[in-house]
Amino acid sequence: MLRVGLTGGLGSGKSTVAEMFAARGVHVISADEVGRRLMQPGEGVYRQIVEQFGKEVVRADGTLNRPLLAELAFRQGRLDELNRIVHPAVIAAQEEWANDLEAREPDAIAMIESALIFEAGVSGSVPGWKDRFDKIVLVTAPDDVKIQRFLERIGTGMQVNAEQLKLFEEDARSRLAAQIPDSEKIPFSDYVIDNSGSLERTRQEVDEVFGRLRSA
Ligand SMILES: CC(C)(COP(=O)(O)OP(=O)(O)OC[C@H]1O[C@@H](n2cnc3c(N)ncnc32)[C@H](O)[C@@H]1O)[C@@H](O)C(=O)NCCC(=O)NCCS
Numbered sequence: 001m002l003r004v005g006l007t008g009g010l011g012s013g014k015s016t017v018a019e020m021f022a023a024r025g026v027h028v029i030s031a032d033e034v035g036r037r038l039m040q041p042g043e044g045v046y047r048q049i050v051e052q053f054g055k056e057v058v059r060a061d062g063t064l065n066r067p068l069l070a071e072l073a074f075r076q077g078r079l080d081e082l083n084r085i086v087h088p089a090v091i092a093a094q095e096e097w098a099n100d101l102e103a104r105e106p107d108a109i110a111m112i113e114s115a116l117i118f119e120a121g122v123s124g125s126v127p128g129w130k131d132r133f134d135k136i137v138l139v140t141a142p143d144d145v146k147i148q149r150f151l152e153r154i155g156t157g158m159q160v161n162a163e164q165l166k167l168f169e170e171d172a173r174s175r176l177a178a179q180i181p182d183s184e185k186i187p188f189s190d191y192v193i194d195n196s197g198s199l200e201r202t203r204q205e206v207d208e209v210f211g212r213l214r215s216a
């Protein structure tokens with residue numbers, strides 16, 4: 001089985017590209033979704049986060065206050081504390097998913113979609129990306145395009161005024177600042193998909209990379 005890491009910064013279009021690969025038969029798992037599941041009440045990760053950050057990060061309904069955690073992590077210098085709790089558990093869950101898939105479908109292509117393939121592990125004891133992936137696919141777009149698309153996505157989900165939009169933009173920039181820039185990821189990537197243009201162009205690039213993955 002081929003293990004592929006699909007990565008790219010915030011708003012680069014990873015999920016969009018992941019859907020295109022899934023439509024071609026690739027098995028895809030999203031790190032953000034695994035992370036969300038493991039941060040639910042009752043999970044070990046949830047317990048560790050509450051121990052580390054205190055009861056103030058718990059909402060009245062018992063779920064974690066994600067905007068507050070984002071503020072603590074990206075604005076108040078506590079990202080490393082959060083990463084050290086979440087990343088090892090997310091990586092272990094991804095490995096388990098891939099191993100199960102391999103047992104059932106040894107010829108499958110398993111794709112793990114994560115913004116943080118290169119970043120995860122830097123601050124903790126988790127297996128490095130070189131040990132976990134056969135191939136890396138990087139989705140790129142200029143940072144301003146990433147931010148613009150990220151804000152458009154928020155805008156379609158809720159009514160936001162100009163002041164709120166500015167706060168979302170600051171939030172997005174603080175997250176991008178916590179990610180390694182594309183220029184430093186490109187040399188370590190096997191395939192680069194430029195998603196700065198139309199979706200149709202991206203689809204063509206996905207077709208090409210898919211063909212190469214199948215024959216890899
Ligand atoms: C801080 C949290 C609670 C904010 O939650 P929120 O729902 O606002 O964002 P969400 O998790 O959907 O992430 C959205 C995007 O933010 C960026 N981002 C998230 N975590 C990180 C991080 N640790 N470092 C850099 N960028 C990040 C990514 O581009 C991601 O796609 C959450 O992102 C979190 O727990 N992050 C730390 C753990 C982590 O890395 N999770 C993501 C993959 S496992």
Ligand SMILES: Nc1ncnc2c1ncn2[C@@H]1O[C@H](COP(=O)(O)OP(=O)(O)OP(=O)(O)O)[C@@H](O)[C@H]1O
Pocket residue numbers: 008009010011012013014015016017032115149150152153195196197198199202
């Ligand atoms: N080529 C494109 N042209 C126009 N819009 C696009 C293009 N690619 C993606 N988008 C839109 O940009 C937004 C961000 O894309 P997507 O959610 O795929 O990015 P992501 O890298 O997964 O982001 P995040 O890391 O923030 O979860 C979405 O609303 C998506 O529909």
